[in-house]
Structures are given as C-alpha cells and as structure tokens.
C-alpha cells in the first residue's frame with residue numbers, strides 16, 4: 112500500500128524529529144513567546160521547501176507552511192508552548208532544571224514536531240506524484256492560554272481547509288471523540304478611591320469590596336446555570352495593605368459550558384453582576400475580554416481514518432529501558448489518579464492498562480458524545496473545517512497532564528511517541544488527499560452537524576493577542 116511509504120519517510124526522519132523535540136524541551140517558552148521553538152519547526156519546513164508564512168493573527172510565533180497545489184487541502188495543527196513552573200529534569204523525583212521555571216508539562220515539545228514530521232511524510236508523496244493536493248502545517252502558539260488558533264481563526268487562516276487533523280500527548284493511543292467545553296476568559300478591574308482605612312474610611316471607595324460582591328453574586332448565579340457549566344476565578348490584585356482602602360482590584364474569570372451560546376449567556380450575566388457590584392460600591396468597572404474559544408466538534412469520518420491508520424501503524428515500540436523509567440514515574444502517581452485516568456476506557460482494555468507502565472497498543476475510539484472538563488482552541492478549528500484528533504501514548508500510565516512527571520516523560524521516551532504520532536498524522540493526511548470522496552463525506556457530516564450554526568469569532572472587535580498574559 113502506498114500509504115506505507117509515508118511511514119517509511121517519517122521513520123527516516125526519526126533522529127531529526129527527536130532532536131527537534133529535545134531542543135524545544137530544553138528551551139521551554141510560554142505562550143506568545145515561543146520564538147526559538149517556532150523557529151526550530153520553521154527551519155525544518157523551509158529546508159523541505161514548504162512555503163512558510165510567519166506572523167499570522169497578529170502573533171509573531173504563529174505560522175503556516177504549505178506544500179503542493181490544488182485540493183484536497185489538508186491541515187495538520189501543531190503547538191509548542193510550555194507551562195509556567197513545570198521545569199523538571201529527566202528523573203523520577205520532583206527536581207526542576209530551574210526552580211520555578213517553565214517546562215513542557217503538556218508535551219507540546221512533541222506536539223508541533225510530530226505535525227512537522229507528518230507533513231514532511233505527505234510532502235514526499237506529493238513530490239513523487241503519488242497523490243495530488245496540498246498539505247499544510249499550522250504552527251499554533253499559546254494553546255495553554257487558549258489564544259493561538261482563536262486569533263488565527265479570526266483572520267480566516269483556516270478557511271481554505273477541506274479537513275484538519277491533530278493529536279495530543281497522553282497516556283494512551285486512542286482517537287478523540289469526546290467534546291470539550293467552550294470558554295471565555297475575562298478580567299474585571301474595579302477603580303475606587305484610596306484612603307486611610309482607619310483614619311478616613313468615609314473618603315475611600317473599595318475596589319476590593321466590588322470584587323467580593325461580584326464573586327458573591329456569581330455564587331448566586333451558579334444556582335441557575337446548567338450542570339455542565341463551569342465558572343471559576345482568581346483575584347489577581349486585591350490591594351496592598353489592610354490600612355489602605357484598595358483603589359484598584361482585579362478578578363480574572365473563566366466561564367465554560369458545552370456550547371458557545373451558553374458561554375455567551377453566562378458571560379453576559381457575569382458582566383451584569385460586575386456592573387451591579389460597581390454600583391453597590393460606587394466604583395468603576397473595566398471589563399477586559401482576554402480570549403474565548405469554541406467547544407470541540409469531532410468529525411466521525413476523519414476520526415475513522417485516524418483509527419484505521421493507528422491500527423496500521425501499530426504500537427510505538429518502546430524499549431525495555433523506556434518501560435522501566437515509565438514504571439518509576441508511575442510509582443509517583445497515586446492509585447486514585449491512575450483509576451481516574453481509566454474511568455471511560457473500555458473494560459477489556461482497562462485491566463491490561465492498569466498493569467502496564469507504558470501502554471502503547473491503540474485503544475479503539477470511546478466516550479463518543481461525552482463532554483470532558485477541559486477546553487481547547489482546536490474547538491475553533493473544528494467549527495470551521497471537519498477536524499479529527501487523537502492521543503498518543505507518550506506518558507506513563509495514569510500520568511495527568513500539567514505535571515512534572517509529564518515534563519520528565521516528554522524529555523525522554525515521549526519523543527518516540529511523537530514519531531508514532533507523526534506517522535499517524537502523515538498516514539491520515541495521505542488517505543484524505545488520496546480520496547476526495549472521503550473528504551466530501553467528512554464535509555457532508557460537518558454540514559449536517561453544524562446546521563445553521565456557523566463559526567463566529569468569540570473575540571469582541573479590536574481584541575489584541577494578550578502578550579502580557581502568559582499563565583493558563
């Protein structure tokens with residue numbers, strides 16, 4: 112089968128891909144600051160004669176690379192941002208490379224690299240004339256802060272795609288059919304009047320009082336929103352000293368729900384409560400919309416191709432050493448967390464996975480229609496073009512994302528998992544480009560699923576990428 116040539120071409124890139132993943136792991140950069148990480152990917156794509164466009168959506172670290180011409184046009188999405196405070200050496204005890212420094216605790220050092228590997232595999236097939244069409248790689252910054260794809264989508268970056276595919280590092284290799292929550296990220300800053308809190312309280316107006324009343328109001332709103340909705344906040348500025356009436360206070364909210372329209376209803380209510388809190392405290396309120404994203408709409412047709420490809424590629428093929436190190440990492444994860452990671456896994460697999468340190472046998476798609484607790488800006492792309500996702504086994508069994516254990520794995524055996532993911536991405540894109548009828552079917556399914564609801568940016572006009580806001 113000609114698709115096998117893609118796997119061979121990706122295999123021939125193994126050393127280069129793992130060293131790129133290592134370089135990005137060693138240079139963890141937070142969202143919108145990923146200059147060096149993006150450059151590692153851009154350099155490789157340019158060597159392969161992709162047309163590269165850098166600086167999309169107003170973000171210097173967002174880019175798109177294309178090879179080939181005509182349709183079908185298939186896009187592979189990649190990410191490369193790190194997380195704050197997840198610096199960690201490749202060892203099975205918590206030991207940061209840099210105390211408090213950033214680290215690749217979500218495996219995005221593998222994520223973009225695998226996408227580039229897959230795109231190169233497909234490029235070779237187009238170059239040989241095995242298939243006709245266009246392969247594109249999208250360098251998407253700042254996923255952890257739910258920014259990159261949202262600002263790219265607002266500028267129409269994904270509009271020419273016939274289908275998109277992506278993946279995420281994980282504990283299992285399995286296609287993703289569960290949905291994610293749409294989200295709004297909004298900050299409210301109140302302006303009051305400072306005064307001596309004991310000597311002249313009557314001349315002060317407390318911005319912190321307003322924040323507290325807003326938060327209290329939200330607790331009453333919570334009673335009347337749907338069970339799946341989530342509203343959470345942190346006070347990022349609550350004043351400086353008890354004897355000074357705080358003239359400024361800021362609270363930062365995430366609003367999440369299964370649909371974009373529900374998120375917008377809750378955000379409007381939240382804004383009304385903030386206005387009410389300002390009235391009650393005789394302060395002024397300023398609302399800053401940081402970002403927002405859509406829920407993830409999985410495309411079954413694209414996912415079927417992913418699953419077929421995953422079975423064909425088989426297992427990652429981890430070594431005994433990889434499995435031994437994974438075993439040491441697994442020992443640091445509690446039994447409850449391991450059980451929680453197996454919650455929705457088919458029972459016939461769960462028992463085997465529980466006993467393994469690293470489980471790289473592909474697990475069939477499951478949890479279709481379930482709504483997970485997280486959010487991703489892949490959601491925005493999934494409402495623009497038929498989108499399929501999978502997870503690949505790069506972490507020890509039970510390892511949660513955003514942990515030092517994940518950072519350790521991503522700097523070690525996880526890199527082999529990225530090569531597996533590159534083959535699955537490449538094989539899937541190859542099949543889609545080779546079979547315009549599958550792409551047409553995916554688009555019919557997309558039209559039926561989206562119906563009247565077409566993509567609109569969650570961003571209010573004039574919203575700029577939040578370069579000052581790097582923490583997720």
Ligand SMILES: [Zn+2]
Pocket residue numbers: 217218219254279
């Ligand atoms: Zn991630």
